[in-house]
Amino acid sequence: xxxxxxxxxxxxxxxxxxxxxxxxxxxxxxxxxxxxxxxxxxxxxxxxxxxxxxxxxxxxxxxxxxxxxxxxxxxxxxxxxxxxxxxxxxxxxxxxxxxxxxxxxxxxxxxxxxxxxxxxxxxxxxxxxxxxxxxxxxxxxxxxxxxxxxxxxxxxxxxxxxxxxxxxxxxxxxxxxxxxxxxxxxxxxxxxxxxxxxxxxxxxxxxxxxxxxxxxxxxxxxxxxxxxxxxxxxxxxxxxxxxxxxxxxxxxxxxxx
Numbered sequence: 001x002x003x004x005x006x007x008x009x010x011x012x013x014x015x016x017x018x019x020x021x022x023x024x025x026x027x028x029x030x031x032x033x034x035x036x037x038x039x040x041x042x043x044x045x046x047x048x049x050x051x052x053x054x055x056x057x058x059x060x061x062x063x064x065x066x067x068x069x070x071x072x073x074x075x076x077x078x079x080x081x082x083x084x085x086x087x088x089x090x091x092x093x094x095x096x097x098x099x100x101x102x103x104x105x106x107x108x109x110x111x112x113x114x115x116x117x118x119x120x121x122x123x124x125x126x127x128x129x130x131x132x133x134x135x136x137x138x139x140x141x142x143x144x145x146x147x148x149x150x151x152x153x154x155x156x157x158x159x160x161x162x163x164x165x166x167x168x169x170x171x172x173x174x175x176x177x178x179x180x181x182x183x184x185x186x187x188x189x190x191x192x193x194x195x196x197x198x199x200x201x202x203x204x205x206x207x208x209x210x211x212x213x214x215x216x217x218x219x220x221x222x223x224x225x226x227x228x229x230x231x232x233x234x235x236x237x238x239x240x241x242x243x244x245x246x247x248x249x250x251x252x253x254x255x256x257x
Contacts, residue, residue: 040069117148
């Protein structure tokens with residue numbers, strides 16, 4: 001009996017790490033590797049299981065802050081080993097996705113996305129009633145600070161880009177969604193993606209994070225070959241350390257000439 005007790009933690013570790021998610025999902029949860037981030041509230045874990053976050057809902061593609069929510073979720077959990085706590089009352093939703101509360105590096109991801117204004121509370125019993133008060137406080141916090149979805153004028157800032165500008169004009173359009181047309185002077189590969197630096201005095205940069213990079217590679221479009229090319233990139237311009245930049249979300253946001 002004593003030998004069994006000493007071995008129990010090791011056996012649980014082996015079950016959590018090496019069994020497929022469908023087998024472990026019968027328990028209260030465990031640690032899993034995130035293979036792919038679908039959007040702001042859905043991921044794929046090792047073994048191919050889809051996991052839907054409980055108690056919150058992020059924008060769908062084409063809606064304001066869809067890209068921001070997906071990017072933030074990717075930064076929180078993408079390529080990481082996370083802890084999932086499954087809902088005992090209802091393991092899966094009607095689409096067959098596992099329902100879970102997600103923790104990454106000690107951060108409660110569900111709450112973080114709501115508190116940063118990138119998700120709304122979603123109360124679907126029975127699971128949605130758990131942690132309801134915590135997520136309610138998180139949403140109230142985001143509303144009071146006018147973050148993300150609760151910022152005034154949000155829909156206007158996310159309408160389709162109609163204006164095309166040069167990289168030199170980017171600094172004058174911070175916060176706006178525009179097309180930027182120019183020549184790529186340098187391509188810099190970083191750990192989390194590829195940075196396209198355009199010709200111009202302000203060093204306007206378009207960023208291709210790893211998620212989009214994988215999509216481009218599947219389509220046999222290699223951003224490393226964009227140097228010297230004329231591109232039109234589409235997205236919202238922001239300021240980072242005084243320099244204008246744009247985070248690209250979809251392959252369609254990069255047009256080659």
